Amino acid sequence: MDIRYLSPGTLDEAIKAFAAAGSAARILAGGTDLLVQMRSGAVRPGLIVDIKKIAEMTTIEETADGGFRVGAAVPGAVLAEHGRFGKVWPGVLEAVNLIGSTQVQGRASAGGNLCNGSPAGDSVPAMIAAGAIATVQGPNGRREMPVEKVPAGPGRTHLLPGEILVSFSLPPRPPGSGDAYLRMIPRTEMDIAVVGCGVSLTLENGICTAARVGLGAVAPTVLLVEAAAKALIGGKLDDAALNAAASACSAACRPIDDKRGTIAYRTKIAGVLLKRTVAIAARRAGGN
Amino acid sequence: MAKLHVSTTINGEPAEFLCEPGDTMLDALRGPLGLTGSKEGCASGDCGACSITLDDRLVCSCLMLAAEAEGAQLRTIEGMAKGEKLHPLQQKFLEMAALQCGICTSGMLVASEALLQKNPRPSEEEVRFWLAGNLCRCTGYDKIVRAVLETAADMREAAQ
Numbered sequence: 527m528d529i530r531y532l533s534p535g536t537l538d539e540a541i542k543a544f545a546a547a548g549s550a551a552r553i554l555a556g557g558t559d560l561l562v563q564m565r566s567g568a569v570r571p572g573l574i575v576d577i578k579k580i581a582e583m584t585t586i587e588e589t590a591d592g593g594f595r596v597g598a599a600v601p602g603a604v605l606a607e608h609g610r611f612g613k614v615w616p617g618v619l620e621a622v623n624l625i626g627s628t629q630v631q632g633r634a635s636a637g638g639n640l641c642n643g644s645p646a647g648d649s650v651p652a653m654i655a656a657g658a659i660a661t662v663q664g665p666n667g668r669r670e671m672p673v674e675k676v677p678a679g680p681g682r683t684h685l686l687p688g689e690i691l692v693s694f695s696l697p698p699r700p701p702g703s704g705d706a707y708l709r710m711i712p713r714t715e716m717d718i719a720v721v722g723c724g725v726s727l728t729l730e731n732g733i734c735t736a737a738r739v740g741l742g743a744v745a746p747t748v749l750l751v752e753a754a755a756k757a758l759i760g761g762k763l764d765d766a767a768l769n770a771a772a773s774a775c776s777a778a779c780r781p782i783d784d785k786r787g788t789i790a791y792r793t794k795i796a797g798v799l800l801k802r803t804v805a806i807a808a809r810r811a812g813g814n
Numbered sequence: 815m816a817k818l819h820v821s822t823t824i825n826g827e828p829a830e831f832l833c834e835p836g837d838t839m840l841d842a843l844r845g846p847l848g849l850t851g852s853k854e855g856c857a858s859g860d861c862g863a864c865s866i867t868l869d870d871r872l873v874c875s876c877l878m879l880a881a882e883a884e885g886a887q888l889r890t891i892e893g894m895a896k897g898e899k900l901h902p903l904q905q906k907f908l909e910m911a912a913l914q915c916g917i918c919t920s921g922m923l924v925a926s927e928a929l930l931q932k933n934p935r936p937s938e939e940e941v942r943f944w945l946a947g948n949l950c951r952c953t954g955y956d957k958i959v960r961a962v963l964e965t966a967a968d969m970r971e972a973a974q
Binding site for chain 2: 528529530531533554556557558561562564565566574576578601603626627628629630632633715716
């Protein structure tokens with residue numbers, strides 16, 4: 527089957543072509559998943575829509591209220607070079623920057639990571655912890671969905687036919703906020719998460735007033751673990767709170783057994799990572 | 815389906831080529847463009863042997879569609895030496911035997927040059943981390959890392 531390649535300059539053109547081509551079409555951002563899938567024969571697209579000529583998809587904007595809007599196709603290396611983003615959202619940045627090598631960072635984007643639908647995508651737990659909102663646009667217009675509502679299962683999302691992920695909106699940060707992402711891998715780098723944990727929290731006079739926890743690689747989709755956040759909010763981050771939050775993370779796990787980790791191992795590690803990630807986020811919150 | 819016509823710039827020179835929409839940039843470099851310095855190791859972005867820069871950004875040419883080169887500035891290993899004069903990294907790789915079979919070498923050099931442009935004073939850890947996407951099955955990496963560090967020191971001295 528022939529492949530067609532388009533690189534439209536506007537979102538409207540991209541959506542029109544993408545929607546018209548139906549399920550045979552694929553969006554090309556950094557291509558670090560798509561080209562591998564094409565090479566292996568797993569995907570045979572009839573149409574490739576390259577979205578990198580669309581300004582909204584490739585720009586980072588600090589909004590007037592102190593939030594950020596990150597285009598879905600912004601590569602990790604570009605996000606790392608932004609003067610402010612990594613200071614406000616160090617956990618999101620470290621999660622995005624864990625994806626692949628220097629070469630992959632030159633291309634791979636948080637938008638692609640989310641739409642690839644891997645339960646082990648590194649940026650996704652951190653985005654969920656951050657409370658990021660995904661803006662998607664399709665033939666019926668634009669809508670917003672919390673990032674945790676996007677994944678539907680391995681390789682699948684809740685985007686409707688013809689819809690394209692446009693950007694992530696991250697909320698303004700109250701004083702005393704910090705975030706962090708940790709993943710467990712058996713090597714020191716360049717591997718797929720056995721468990722990934724993103725935490726964002728806010729401290730006021732040592733009391734945790736807000737928290738969100740995202741967990742990756744322990745279920746068919748990346749999870750928002752509300753029970754863990756609840757265990758952290760309302761008191762000091764003492765051993766009792768941390769143990770309760772860690773138990774909530776382990777309880778949320780519905781992992782698979784595979785060569786990277788057993789069910790028992792992933793379930794235990796989810797709690798361990800939660801504690802370590804909270805410690806980093808809390809230290810960063812103290813510095814803000 | 816007609817082939818795509820792509821106009822681009824490679825190593826500072828205008829270049830045009832025809833490709834299939836699904837061809838990678840590595841396919842185009844090694845095929846119609848005849849630039850075989852970039853190697854195909856894994857074709858899945860793991861080994862870095864096909865490293866080039868795309869608008870000054872280090873990428874794997876196997877993970878880029880050839881069609882994406884339209885209007886872009888590419889640099890490949892073929893642009894590294896100035897005529898007969900080797901780049902300091904190339905010279906140092908030779909002097910310090912930072913290669914054996916050579917398959918990874920052009921990718922290592924292109925990646926190392928991109929590092930030194932961004933960071934003229936990298937630590938050993940920074941060199942190792944930057945080159946983590948360039949696999950070498952011969953050298954054990956140590957000679958490569960030392961060659962990059964020594965080149966960085968030489969280039970800093972030369973710039974003073």
